Amino acid sequence: MNPPFDWNALLILLALTLPLLGAIGIALTGQRPNLREAVTLVTAGLLLLVVLGLLPAVLGGARPEWVFRELLPGIAIAFKVEPLGMLFALVASILWPINSLYSIGYMRSNQEQHQTRFYVCFAVALAATMGIAFSANLVTLFIFYEVLTLSTYPLVTHKGNQAARDAGRVYLGLLLGSSIGLLLPAIIWTWWLAGTTDFLPGGILADHLEGPLLGLLLLLFMFGIGKAALMPMHRWLPAAMVAPTPVSALLHAVAVVKAGVFTVVKVIVYIFGIETLQGVPRGEWLLYLAAFTIIVASIIALRQDNLKKRLAYSTVSQLSYVILGAAILAPLSVMGAALHIAAHAFGKITLFFAAGAIYTAAHKTEISQLRGIGWRMPWTMGAFTIGTLSMIGVPPAAGFLSKWYMLIGAFQTEQLLAVAVIVLSTLLNAAYFLPIVYSAFSRPEVDDTASHGEAPRPIVIALTTTATLTLALFLFHQIPLNLAGQLLEVPAP
Template sequence: MSMQTLLLLTLALPLLGAALILLTASRPKLRDSITLVISVLLFLVVFLIYQEPDTVHPARLDLFEPLPGLRFALEVEALGMLFALIASFLWIITSVYAIGYMRSNQESNQTRFFSCFAVAIAATMGVAFSANLFSLFLFYEVLTLSTYPLVAHSQSDLARRAGRVYLGILLGASFALFLPAIVWTWVLAGQVDFTPGGVFDVPVSNSVILALLLLYLFGIGKAAVMPFHAWLPAAMVAPTPVSALLHAVAVVKAGVFSIVKVAVYIFGEETLSAAGVTDWIVYLAGFTIITASLIALYQDNLKKRLAYSTISQLSYVVIATFLIAPVSILAAALHIAAHAFGKITLFFAAGAIYTAHHKTEVSQLDGIGRQMPLTMIAFAIASLSMIGVPPTAGFISKWYLLNGAFEMQSYFVIAIIVTSTLLNAAYFLPIVYAAFFKSSADTEFHEAPWTLVLPILMTAFACLLVFFFPDRLIHLTQLIAF
């Protein structure tokens, strides 16, 4: 199969899946096997694309051209490849988990849930492979719209309010800031294609660059840079599989991924370092890292705590990007991967605890490690990865990030990283400690169903795997042209 066909399949497969899921609404078993089959197929397709690394002639697929020069096009590029691989791989695992979770908790509207999930994955693939800002924006919006029904899933007042916050911030920021930024770029540069080295051939004044940067940074609300972060805690009312794959991996990573793409391929290293405006972005991201971590400390609801941790971790990627050292771009890409495996494990664990024991608060978790040893061991491994302790994936990205910070002699960033590492430890380790070492009346072994436990173990294992075999990952990220 040609690369073009494969690229098209990454969109078509999940969309086909969504349609088939709608058609088989009355037969849950068939419907759920469709999700599984499609997710495996999608990963195979993405893997086939990955197997054919031709950086000289990257595969490109032009679909249509609504305005002269404004093309709807897909392209294979290293960072997008990485993102697509992670998202499609984790979709398989999440599908197993989601089927188990939705059945165990007897959730309603499962057909809508799984079909919207599939559309969201299609949009994620589109974001990953977009060849320009227009295509990216299209998929970015589809991702927002397709995940809204997942957030408002339970249709309760609470869910509907959360849905409004979710949609209001994400759609609002993208309409009010992101789209004007894209059009402004178009007016200034005459194109919005992702170009190595950036699109600004004509000199643009520093204040305009700064304004554009801020529009992009805040307009891409999915990156959850403060004060555009409130949608993420709000989205926690969604069923846990959604929080796990979409609000720890696909949606939020689509946000920081877009920011990295804009920084590297729209502005480019030269424009950014010449303008010298990136300090502001670094300060904003640093502020977000620390503030979100502090808020996380005080969250008793486990999923909320994880959400604030995500907000803080996302800004790691932002800070790494705007250090503008080649090695820190590497760190940004690696952190997208490392955080994905760690955070999905944590959310899976939270969902398993809820399914087995209906516990949602951190203060209820005393001694739960004796009841759910497998889940909590995985939780511990993922926590270590979040903190950045070897032998876990988080260590590698943090290592490169520190490298970049030292190279640029940015003591601000070093201080932020050190402080936030301490804070990470402060809000994760007490959970692990309480789970294993505090006593509780209940000590009987009671794990969640295997469909939940198996995915948890797999993603936790992946956290370790990345630490021991990082070569392929690092090789891929080194291809990002900066």
């Protein structure tokens, strides 16, 4: 008797291959821009439907699996949809079609070159993102992690000038150097100790390693995951701001940095295990490092007049909230870390969309140039305000939820340093974001002869959509909260 057909395995396969098929379709239709962009939007929409198709099973407690091929005993290219991966895949698949719509308006309005290559690399990057989200083990994750780096390199260097090439060298050097020099040895060491690299609830390293060596392995992982942008591995991120704004949105919200912090949380929960790390002597170093990155990056952001650079250092800071939440080692703080992956994604992509809209419509890049611009671009600056509230952590924006759970976890474990860092960084967030909003709506324009209005309609539709989703995530948060709770078997309130 034939086994029943596994629809979930088919959906996993489709999630991995649809973006690649879309990339081929985009390349074949490159001479016909309307058709090329239609292929991009249709592919993005189909991927979202496929990912949503996996959601009911995961919410119901199932963990769909698909093994592609066994490479060595204990090492296979395999995929498994667990709650954190489901949350990451949902965020990426929801934002891809919106980012694609935004990209159409931006790339056309600014008459960017090599648009076909841009859309092809974008699609390949989303395929890699799905592979990372659904990886069943460290080996599979590492393969797609590297594919994501290589597929986004042409996007970082898209403009082709000297600044872009220099940024590309920093980007590739830091991300490949950290992953090959630190992350890969950590994966090999883990396999040698445990005989497997599978992601398992409770971790796989208990009773295999302890004391200072366990701390050393954790250090290799944390600095090897360069995409998480822990200082001093963060330099690639502000350097990559020379890329077009849709690329910045991809790097900061949809794929690259989220792949980094996603991997950090997954390694802490499924490789080390919360209980194992709680017994590490002087294991608080990761919490201290995350706290240092949060505060220092926020102070640097305060000093930036260039809007994209301020947003970039804000991202460095906000990413370390995820690491801080995981390093607190309390179930509720880890839930907060998982929620922050989604909350930051929607809020930060809104901010970058707004920055790109301002550049497209008004050709302004510096914060000092934005006085009074809110009245000429009310939709854009209204969305920017919502993104700002989420970054600060003010209700009714999504960023409040994740910070709230991190604070509760910090209080439960009496991690007063974490509490102080969250409070202080919230004040710093307000200090470098609120003056932009105030100046845009309350101060006279720098150039009162300007005649521009809003950016082209696709750009405005995209940024208002992500701003709306930032509010919606706060109001209708049960699905992400359920997934975050399942991560550690914590019932969602």
